[in-house]
Amino acid sequence: MIDNFAGRAAEWDSAEKIGMTNIFVNEMLKKVLLKKDFKALEVGSGTGLVGLQILPSINSIVFEDTSEAMLGVLRGKLSNKDSVEIIHGEVFDYQKQDIDLVFSCMAFHHIPDIDKALAHLFDITKANATIVVGDIRSEDGSFHRFEPIPHCGFDTDKLTEQFQKTGFDVLTAFTYNVLSRERVKGEITDYEQFMLIATKK
Numbered sequence: 001m002i003d004n005f006a007g008r009a010a011e012w013d014s015a016e017k018i019g020m021t022n023i024f025v026n027e028m029l030k031k032v033l034l035k036k037d038f039k040a041l042e043v044g045s046g047t048g049l050v051g052l053q054i055l056p057s058i059n060s061i062v063f064e065d066t067s068e069a070m071l072g073v074l075r076g077k078l079s080n081k082d083s084v085e086i087i088h089g090e091v092f093d094y095q096k097q098d099i100d101l102v103f104s105c106m107a108f109h110h111i112p113d114i115d116k117a118l119a120h121l122f123d124i125t126k127a128n129a130t131i132v133v134g135d136i137r138s139e140d141g142s143f144h145r146f147e148p149i150p151h152c153g154f155d156t157d158k159l160t161e162q163f164q165k166t167g168f169d170v171l172t173a174f175t176y177n178v179l180s181r182e183r184v185k186g187e188i189t190d191y192e193q194f195m196l197i198a199t200k201k
């Protein structure tokens with residue numbers, strides 16, 4: 001498995017990334033009621049900036065990521081009392097069908113086959129489970145400096161259709177933040193971050 005984040009893991013937890021993930025968590029908590037008995041799965045958890053904020057309010061989290069380096073940083077933050085499972089791998093590597101809540105922040109654009117991933121999420125979630133995806137809206141590739149990436153953001157209408165086709169109900173898809181970045185020298189571009197929230201019927 002190629003670890004595209006190996007060179008970035010040690011410095012991932014910057015003030016910028018902490019700020020970005022805090023905004024995601026705040027927005028998610030406005031819309032999703034966490035329950036003490038929830039088992040959650042975080043797809044593309046990275047160093048745990050999102051999940052570790054959610055963990056105290058629920059029962060347990062499965063952290064899943066393809067980067068061993070990012071998960072190494074996460075492991076360093078855990079105590080043996082934490083109710084967590086760590087999966088170094090793809091979402092397909094989690095097989096039990098016991099998940100109440102799935103969340104993912106800025107990782108979906110790295111997943112090559114979204115339809116397949118959604119079908120798997122449908123299989124491993126319980127009835128009435130909630131799925132929360134935060135990512136960027138469609139962009140011209142400059143967000144990743146035109147490096148090859150599975151998705152240059154998402155058209156939320158199309159992503160909504162993909163969720164619905166899988167069997168999920170989409171409750172909302174809205175812009176929750178705008179990242180202004182100078183990816184091309186001398187040019188500031190605004191990249192909209194959306195949050196899509198779906199439930200399993």
Ligand SMILES: C[S@@+](CC[C@H](N)C(=O)[O-])C[C@H]1O[C@@H](n2cnc3c(N)ncnc32)[C@H](O)[C@@H]1O
Nearest residue numbers: 044045046049065066067070105106107110111
């Ligand atoms: C932009 S980072 C976001 C990390 C974290 N969610 C955050 O917001 O700080 C994307 C993460 O997705 C992971 N990733 C890439 N491809 C993946 C895949 N196919 N399945 C799961 N995670 C993946 C990367 O290793 C990386 O940790």
